[in-house]
Amino acid sequence: MAVIDFAKTSFPDGAGWHLQIGDNLDAAAMGALLLLVNERNKPAATAFQNASAPRQVDRLVLSAVYGDVARVMIEHALRKDDFVDGHPFPEETLGATLMALFHRLFPGSSINDVRLRLEHSPALFTSDLQAAVKIFEDF
Template sequence: MTRRILPYRIPSEDVLTAQKWLLVTEDGEVTMPEALPDWDYQMDLHLRRTVSVDLDRARVQSGLPTDAALMLAAVWTATGSNLSGPAQHVRLVEGGTRKVELDIRLKGADLGGLLLLDTALVLAERRSDARPSSPRRAGSVLWSDRESLRLQGDAPQFPMAVIDFARTSFPDEAAWHLQISGGLESATMGSLLLLVNERNTVTATAFENAGKPRPVDRIVLSAVYADAARIMMEHALGNGDFAEDADFPDGSLGATMLSLFDQLFPGQSITDIRLRQRQSPALFASDLQAAVKIFEVS
């Protein structure tokens, strides 16, 4: 592990023993994987981790008095949504070895892309009596680590909402509508919104069951994702700035579109696919159905 050089003393790595993050599911706990390819924005995450801290050694090696209050904190960051926030913090004022159970729940609507989980042991309060070589500011980091979970699977990922289409300008009997706004430089999370008509119970139920779909739910979700991929590609190909050499910011709509294009049409140029879409829209639609493997459900 790379060790940062800080302007104050910090304890050795072995004063903490941090277990791996565990993903809590309906079927039990599993070690958090590197990626969740079936994740979507309807899927909340429940994560747990146990951390043991030798508080006496942590204070002594940092040059802190025995009554210095410490804190173990967990913070999350999602690159897909550009959101972050505190997950949990536990104040540590006692001595000896303390075992801390971190137990966090994150809303799927706030996530996307790469989920970063930072755990840190910090000084809880400012110490005006600290030695020159010791940490003194509240929040001074004594130890930290980071683990990540990739949430972006092969299917298009976007936030969604279930609404009554009768109260909108959309046709009452339509099942869904993918709304795209903003330019290619805009953040994906603020540019894409999948609206599902609550009156279409088959589709609404499929998304409710997205975490553990039935065979019929998989078929519906496959149709929605195929249609969404078509709409996204048509939107991208209709923009002249959409090109292989375009440098879109991470987390932007353009970067998302380029990533999706590479998944659907590997080894093919945007110019060729744009020409095919313009000259033969029906053939393009069939090509895209084949690319997303529509209705190939397990």
């Protein structure tokens, strides 16, 4: 994770965060994922600054970020042809990380079923994902 000034990047100045995610599912997860937080977006930057002892507003922001990052990661995985049930991704790779997240959020669901839901009913997929991450549940 890095806190940066989005005005000095190609990202929209008003965005709160951006997840950079690599294309190679066999790459090390630590090098394939980078959450960028916009220092100009005070609610987002402050929420991460206070993450060890968050206020209620910080917890709300962090919940929204977690939900959005999970959505980006799962959508990214589902768009990959080699992200299929039973694919043996090596430990600590991006593919293994995405597979673990998928199974935590969609236990008992096949990758193909969730992929079809994303393709044919993206709004329902998004609602399913919000429920799976328990967005705003502790408030």
